[in-house]
Amino acid sequence: MAIYSEDDFLMLSGIQHMAFCERQWALIHIEQVWSENVRTVEGKHLHERTDDPFEDESRKTLRVVRAMPLVSHTLGLRGIADVVEFYQSKEYEAGKVCRLEDRTGWWRPAPVEYKRGRPKRDDRDAVQLCAQAMALEEMMQVSVVSGFLFYGQTKHRESIAIDATLRQHTVALTQRMHQLFREGITPKAKKGKHCSQCSLVEQCQPYWMTQHRSVEAYLARMCCVEEEDR
């Protein structure tokens, strides 16, 4: 697998856009199209943390780390995990646990990603979590077997297995992100159901380009003067 240099790093959180729609990802990350909806997503998580009924930072066997910077050289991604939880392990398990700077014992990390809305039909939230897990693995030299998605709307916390299928999809999406970024390509709109829930539908205008009108015919029509005009 390729090792990306820091210069080529892309935003980890972008993988959710990529999983949703390639064009949406390109509009945000290549075209840098501005959209309030997209920009404020990350900041808004913060307020919802307090709603999390599972949160318990006082436990001796749990360490909750917020806003943890993550990088992955193999995926070429950089980002920030909302929360990473470390569970104390009773015993050493090779490859599954790691040390923590300020604590004794062995710890098992699990990323937690907070989402404002509700669970999605597709796996865009899961791939983001998976990318975080893979970055954690790389940075802490430990394997991460699962993580959590917490949904603000349902106040529900879902355990997600970081399995081989999910990892493969995550890697494939990341590679496609790098390819598009390298080549500076914004894929054309593929009009679909997802467009109706897309925060960039105004900037994308998928309807304009899919029912393609010939510019040549338009120019000819507009420049030739009809008889009644004379």
Next chain:
Amino acid sequence: MRRLLNTLYVTMPDAYLACDGENVLIKAQDEIKFRIPVHNLEGIVCFGFAGASPKLMYLCCERGVALSFLTGYGKFMGRVTGNVSGNVLLRRTQYRWSDDNNTAVRLSRRFIAAKIMNSRAVLHRVLRDHPEAVDQDSLRRAIQLLAGMPKRLEQAKDGDAVRGIEGEAARLYFTHFNELLLSQKDDFQIADRNRRPPTDRMNALLSFLYTLLTHESVAALESVGLDPQVGFLHRDRPGRPSLALDIMEELRPHFADRLAVTLVNRNQISAKGFVIKENGTVLMDDDTRKAVLTAWQKRKQEEIVHPYLEIKIPLGLIPYVQAMLLARYMRGDLEDYPPFFWK
């Protein structure tokens, strides 16, 4: 389609712009005169010496609100822009195309063909609606000559050739411009099109409307990630928004010229609202400027069917749509640029 948001025009010379959270405030003598949430705004245009707090500028940059400063007479001085939109690859294409004669000429032809046809449509409209009030023969002849120009334009090999035809069309059009006036004919006669400084009322009015259109075109180009300073027909000159001037060519007749004529014909402005200086230059007074701004804002709300996209949109979005179509042509989504034709 994107919503058409408001542009805030600040004409009080002692105004100070500030912000309070998500709100834009206009203060005068330390009192809050006006308050509007920033998400309702597309742009802010300050006339004269209005102050603005750095925090407000920050907010405008962050939210993609174009903040422009104009002199009290409407001359464009500058603007505050953020680093929010922009694809450097798209701009690179723009620069390459601008340097490439074939592409630059091809685009210039599109802008000017639309401008000529739109000027022609303006003349044609008065001939159709008020045949009794105009010199029909001369108008008909001008309309016919203008109609023949896009074909000649296709032969133009370089920018100078395009500019030559454009100049010819503009002379023809402005020679007949007075025919459009149905009232206050004497007071608003245009001698010829002159800009700096305007020496008759119509020129003062047109210059002012063109400035408003420039502000909107610049903002539209920036919002789609194009560089408003690098044009195809207009050459680079420091401080000149050449690309904005390019896409404005096709918009002027319908957006500015017709509005100017309407204001005069409906007596919404009068000769008394203009000050003629000792050296013959003409300036608008405050009330006239306000009347023009109000009419401009109203005009932007009017709906129109976009001739290429064939969808109904407010007129105020046309600069944005044209900027977007231009960007799509540069990105390869379209095989050519469809300029705006008004029929």
